[in-house]
Amino acid sequence: MRVEVRFSGFGGQGIVTAGIILGRAASLYEGKHAVQTQSYGPEARGGASRSEVVISDSEILYPKVTKPDVFVVMSGEALQRYLKDVRKGCRVIYDSSLIRTPPSKGMPYAVPATLMAKKHLGRTIVANIILLGALSAITGVVGMEALEKAVLDTVPKGTEELNLRALKLGYEAGAEAVQGGGE
Amino acid sequence: MRVEVRFSGFGGQGIVTAGIILGRAASLYEGKHAVQTQSYGPEARGGASRSEVVISDSEILYPKVTKPDVFVVMSGEALQRYLKDVRKGCRVIYDSSLIRTPPSKGMPYAVPATLMAKKHLGRTIVANIILLGALSAITGVVGMEALEKAVLDTVPKGTEELNLRALKLGYEAGAEAVQGGGE
Numbered sequence: 016m017r018v019e020v021r022f023s024g025f026g027g028q029g030i031v032t033a034g035i036i037l038g039r040a041a042s043l044y045e046g047k048h049a050v051q052t053q054s055y056g057p058e059a060r061g062g063a064s065r066s067e068v069v070i071s072d073s074e075i076l077y078p079k080v081t082k083p084d085v086f087v088v089m090s091g092e093a094l095q096r097y098l099k100d101v102r103k104g105c106r107v108i109y110d111s112s113l114i115r116t117p118p119s120k121g122m123p124y125a126v127p128a129t130l131m132a133k134k135h136l137g138r139t140i141v142a143n144i145i146l147l148g149a150l151s152a153i154t155g156v157v158g159m160e161a162l163e164k165a166v167l168d169t170v171p172k173g174t175e176e177l178n179l180r181a182l183k184l185g186y187e188a189g190a191e192a193v194q195g196g197g198e
Numbered sequence: 199m200r201v202e203v204r205f206s207g208f209g210g211q212g213i214v215t216a217g218i219i220l221g222r223a224a225s226l227y228e229g230k231h232a233v234q235t236q237s238y239g240p241e242a243r244g245g246a247s248r249s250e251v252v253i254s255d256s257e258i259l260y261p262k263v264t265k266p267d268v269f270v271v272m273s274g275e276a277l278q279r280y281l282k283d284v285r286k287g288c289r290v291i292y293d294s295s296l297i298r299t300p301p302s303k304g305m306p307y308a309v310p311a312t313l314m315a316k317k318h319l320g321r322t323i324v325a326n327i328i329l330l331g332a333l334s335a336i337t338g339v340v341g342m343e344a345l346e347k348a349v350l351d352t353v354p355k356g357t358e359e360l361n362l363r364a365l366k367l368g369y370e371a372g373a374e375a376v377q378g379g380g381e
Contacts, residue, residue, distance in 0.1 A: 031218060035236065042238030051236040052261060055225030078235060078261055171354050
């Protein structure tokens with residue numbers, strides 16, 4: 016069983032951090048193999064950010080994500096850029112406070128992460144963590160306990176409580192999005 | 199021109215951060231393509247940490263590091279684990295305050311990063327940044343200006359000055375290690 020996850024958005028949204036936390040959660044706390052990758056091409060100089068995680072029960076020989084099973088997307092530009100890679104069964108979890116038009120391919124799940132972060136936690140910076148919680152509820156790729164531990168490993172000291180709250184909020188929003196049957 | 203860099207040590211030494219900073223420096227600030235990877239296998243649960251960066255003038259189709267050109271190593275255990283991948287011309291930059299026996303393969307460069315961090319900056323946590331500065335002086339893979347910008351992008355607010363000092367110290371130590379002809 017191999018699962019490919021792609022995160023994309025713009026610089027400063029914590030795309031790289033989200034990938035690192037997911038990779039750590041799956042490997043250190045759920046005993047899987049994981050490879051987590053950042054690729055920087057010419058688009059990175061335009062402020063785009065991309066981070067990928069491959070999770071598997073066995074050793075990962077090919078670490079590239081070509082057709083993601085899960086696509087977490089935080090900007091309209093990133094959605095346009097990677098829409099070509101979205102296959103029929105791909106779960107597309109999109110920040111609906113930043114992306115107004117739902118993805119035209121895959122299985123879309125709207126989570127207004129940036130708005131939720133601002134409204135409930137007063138800090139838009141944790142929108143990425145909200146989306147990780149949503150990912151857990153929507154895909155089951157990784158459990159919340161493992162995510163919580165990986166969040167605690169990764170976030171700056173003093174922000175643990177804020178990030179755990181974001182994770183939980185995101186899980187609830189993800190569970191709601193699933194109830195709603197995606198869109 | 200493709201350059202493969204591997205960082206390895208144990209968790210908490212900032213191995214992942216070092217890889218991210220190098221990838222950003224080369225791509226965002228020197229116009230190269232870069233892929234930065236973390237692989238987590240069973241060894242990660244023992245506390246081992248590994249991070250890799252491939253830098254190239256053209257698109258990177260194969261992101262795995264198999265025979266690194268540069269190997270930055272921060273624990274004796276990591277050195278033993280990856281010594282098999284060290285080919286003749288590989289520059290091995292090792293934290294000589296933690297690794298007492300110089301590497302038996304490749305071209306070794308001793309930089310007592312953890313000791314330097316403690317003695318000159320009062321914080322062992324920046325040993326990884328010292329090694330990045332040394333890498334710049336020893337390999338020329340990336341310039342100091344690009345590294346400085348990438349450090350500023352990446353490190354927590356309030357630690358910028360400390361990290362820039364670590365980078366500079368590392369560069370000087372690397373230049374000294376080169377003068378000494380490696381070991």
